[in-house]
Amino acid sequence: MMRASRSVLSGTLLGELALLSFAIILPWLLTALGEDYYIGFATRLLIYALAATSLNFVVGYGGMVAFGHAAFFGGGAYLVALLMTGGLLSAWANWPLTMLIVALLAWAIGAISLRTRGVYFIMITLAFAQMIYYSVISLKIAGGDDGLPLDQRSSLFPFDLGNDHILYWLALGLLAISLLLLKRLSHSRYGHALAGIRQNETRMEALGYPVQQLKLACFVIGAVLAALAGALLVNQNGMAGPGQLYWTQSGMLLVMVILGGVGHRYGGVLGAFVLLGLEEALAQVTEHSHLYIGLILLAVVLYAPRGLAGLFFKSR
Amino acid sequence: MMTQLIIEQLLNGLQFGLMLFLLAAGLTLVFGIMDMINLSHGSLYMGGAYLGAAATQASGSFLVGLLAALVGMALIGLLLEVVLLRRLYQRDHLSQVLATFALILIANELARMIWGPQPLMLNAPEVLSGPVDLFGISYPAYRLLIIVVGLAVAGLLYWLVGHTRAGMWVRAGASNREMAQALGIDVRKLFTGIFALGAVLCALAGMLLGPLLAVQVGMGEDILILAFVVIVIGGIGSIRGALVGSLLVGMVDTLGRALLPTLLRTITSPDIAAHVGPALASVLIYLLMAAVLFWRPTGLFPARA
Numbered sequence: 001m002m003r004a005s006r007s008v009l010s011g012t013l014l015g016e017l018a019l020l021s022f023a024i025i026l027p028w029l030l031t032a033l034g035e036d037y038y039i040g041f042a043t044r045l046l047i048y049a050l051a052a053t054s055l056n057f058v059v060g061y062g063g064m065v066a067f068g069h070a071a072f073f074g075g076g077a078y079l080v081a082l083l084m085t086g087g088l089l090s091a092w093a094n095w096p097l098t099m100l101i102v103a104l105l106a107w108a109i110g111a112i113s114l115r116t117r118g119v120y121f122i123m124i125t126l127a128f129a130q131m132i133y134y135s136v137i138s139l140k141i142a143g144g145d146d147g148l149p150l151d152q153r154s155s156l157f158p159f160d161l162g163n164d165h166i167l168y169w170l171a172l173g174l175l176a177i178s179l180l181l182l183k184r185l186s187h188s189r190y191g192h193a194l195a196g197i198r199q200n201e202t203r204m205e206a207l208g209y210p211v212q213q214l215k216l217a218c219f220v221i222g223a224v225l226a227a228l229a230g231a232l233l234v235n236q237n238g239m240a241g242p243g244q245l246y247w248t249q250s251g252m253l254l255v256m257v258i259l260g261g262v263g264h265r266y267g268g269v270l271g272a273f274v275l276l277g278l279e280e281a282l283a284q285v286t287e288h289s290h291l292y293i294g295l296i297l298l299a300v301v302l303y304a305p306r307g308l309a310g311l312f313f314k315s316r
Numbered sequence: 317m318m319t320q321l322i323i324e325q326l327l328n329g330l331q332f333g334l335m336l337f338l339l340a341a342g343l344t345l346v347f348g349i350m351d352m353i354n355l356s357h358g359s360l361y362m363g364g365a366y367l368g369a370a371a372t373q374a375s376g377s378f379l380v381g382l383l384a385a386l387v388g389m390a391l392i393g394l395l396l397e398v399v400l401l402r403r404l405y406q407r408d409h410l411s412q413v414l415a416t417f418a419l420i421l422i423a424n425e426l427a428r429m430i431w432g433p434q435p436l437m438l439n440a441p442e443v444l445s446g447p448v449d450l451f452g453i454s455y456p457a458y459r460l461l462i463i464v465v466g467l468a469v470a471g472l473l474y475w476l477v478g479h480t481r482a483g484m485w486v487r488a489g490a491s492n493r494e495m496a497q498a499l500g501i502d503v504r505k506l507f508t509g510i511f512a513l514g515a516v517l518c519a520l521a522g523m524l525l526g527p528l529l530a531v532q533v534g535m536g537e538d539i540l541i542l543a544f545v546v547i548v549i550g551g552i553g554s555i556r557g558a559l560v561g562s563l564l565v566g567m568v569d570t571l572g573r574a575l576l577p578t579l580l581r582t583i584t585s586p587d588i589a590a591h592v593g594p595a596l597a598s599v600l601i602y603l604l605m606a607a608v609l610f611w612r613p614t615g616l617f618p619a620r621a
Contacts, residue, residue, distance in 0.1 A: 065409060112606070116613045119353070119409070123548040124609045127602040130541070134602075138595025247541060251355075251417060258414040288429055294421035301415040302403065 023172055027165045039164045040236065045276055046171040047232045050178055052256040052268030054225035057182055059254070060263030061191070062218035063198035064114075067122045068129030069253050071109070072102050072223035074244030076230025078136060081148040081240040085141070091154035091161070095231045099224045106223030110216045126247060133245040147241035154235055161235060171232050175269070178225055183265060185221075194218060259300055261309025270308050320453055325574040326567070327450075331459050333566020334466025338521035339539060340546040340558040341473055342514020348490040348553020348619050350405045350507055353412045356419035357518065357543065358536025364389045364519025365531045366427055369438040378441040385519040393515025397508050405507075424533045435532035438523075462524050469520065470559060477555045486510065490553035490619045542569075545601055549608045551615030560616060565601050572597035 030038050055069045079098040088094045113124045136142050153161040161167050185191050196204045205211050234240045260271025282289035304311050343357045367388040372381030404412050440458040447454040477483035488496040497503050546565050550557025577593030
């Protein structure tokens with residue numbers, strides 16, 4: 001461990017830089033190949049990777065199996081769309097405001113939900129997410145069952161988000177920054193305290209750590225990052241839809257995290273890439289792609305208990 | 317007029333609650349005894365409805381369809397438990413979520429491949445298609461049958477779990493699995509039996525609700541979440557909790573949907589009431605669950621001491 005961190009360019013870091021460089025030039029490559037459609041697809045991959053990563057922080061680092069992450073992911077999308085309908089077009093003001101509102105929401109939901117544990121925590125987070133889903137689809141200003149379309153993308157002066165390349169790079173940048181941030185966080189005092197809580201909550205309480213507050217903070221951080229992913233998603237899709245708030249969306253994100261590797265730094269990214277990639281690839285060759293995805297997921301559960309990341313990387 | 321409406325809705329709520337109980341009973345035992353999250357429980361319900369509808373169409377008899385659904389799903393349940401689920405008991409909840417989510421995808425796609433994307437038609441038996449007179453209220457005969465069957469099955473389960481040797485094992489397993497094993501109860505066999513029983517109850521619910529709701533892909537997911545709400549409210553592993561939770565959820569949901577829009581109209585404009593009413597009704601049961609968990613974090617009737 002010490003030796004690896006001492007060498008300036010360790011193997012992992014080199015790999016990471018190579019992947020990042022490839023990701024940066026990808027839009028130009030796709031445009032050159034005349035495959036512009038895939039820029040949108042790649043952007044979607046990055047957005048879902050960010051959302052799954054945010055959930056992985058809550059599940060893998062905080063040890064809280066939250067089954068209502070769609071409330072924050074889809075909620076972010078809806079809030080951005082609502083604020084834009086209200087005339088707040090600038091992403092510089094709109095997105096932070098959205099994240100702030102979602103943070104408050106997550107703080108309230110988390111504070112109540114953390115009274116329960118285990119399976120009951122799973123179900124109460126689901127309950128809150130479903131409440132938000134049904135409330136939103138009843139709101140006329142949120143477009144009801146039809147969702148809320150955007151006339152244009154957020155403005156991010158001096159950048160033009162209307163350009164698909166720019167939106168892609170923004171998603172890539174935000175994902176990279178978030179991953180870096182979460183890595184720093186997990187190596188900080190706070191991260192070690194979270195790891196301690198995950199191993200033995202009672203002991204950490206006895207040591208005087210404010211366990212509930214630390215877990216709540218983790219829950220809120222995850223929610224805020226999910227809202228950021230939602231802000232990107234609504235710009236990519238051109239609308240906020242009820243499906244983004246429904247429990248199947250929460251289930252999808254959870255499946256991505258478990259598939260990729262719970263608690264692994266790249267678990268969320270890997271899971272999102274593989275699941276969405278599989279869906280896209282299988283859809284080209286068969287009508288029944290879900291059958292094969294189901295079989296693949298089963299195989300992963302039975303033969304790769306620590307997720308895909310556990311197959312490829314030794315440590316987290 | 318108003319009282320008639322309310323009584324009718326109370327009966328509907330009872331009927332919905334009893335059907336939820338059929339699903340929740342199996343789910344809560346699987347959950348309580350083996351500590352296993354089974355998201356694919358709703359797929360068993362869908363499977364029962366499809367098998368029953370197909371067999372009814374082929375034979376022309378509702379009873380033959382019902383029999384096919386029950387026997388078919390018992391076999392599928394057995395097979396599923398022995399081949400796959402048995403390997404998941406010792407794993408963590410997340411692995412179980414992933415595996416059973418995969419089963420949902422597979423089951424939905426299989427149903428679509430075999431029966432196509434269109435919903436299947438399943439009609440109630442001819443003799444029960446009309447209304448019956450019930451203390452001066454006319455109520456659909458088929459719905460009344462569902463209530464009767466539901467009550468009978470609930471009574472049977474209560475007797476089975478509360479007053480037989482096998483039921484004693486089940487309760488012992490739910491309150492402390494290791495201790496039950498140490499005392500010589502074959503938990504493996506017990507659980508295979510419970511899972512098959514759960515599948516049969518799912519099939520019964522699917523078959524009975526088939527004529528009222530559409531038999532289609534995805535029908536399992538909607539009701540699955542309700543069943544989870546029920547067992548969480550009742551306390552995981554408790555049959556009594558599942559019954560109380562089912563009736564609570566069934567009543568609150570049905571009455572909310574039927575009466576809230578009307579009630580709201582008396583205090584707000586009809587336009588707002590028409591929009592807010594249904595949404596508020598959908599939120600009610602989740603509100604109920606959150607409230608129960610807030611005051612009783614392990615449900616109303618915790619099975620574990």
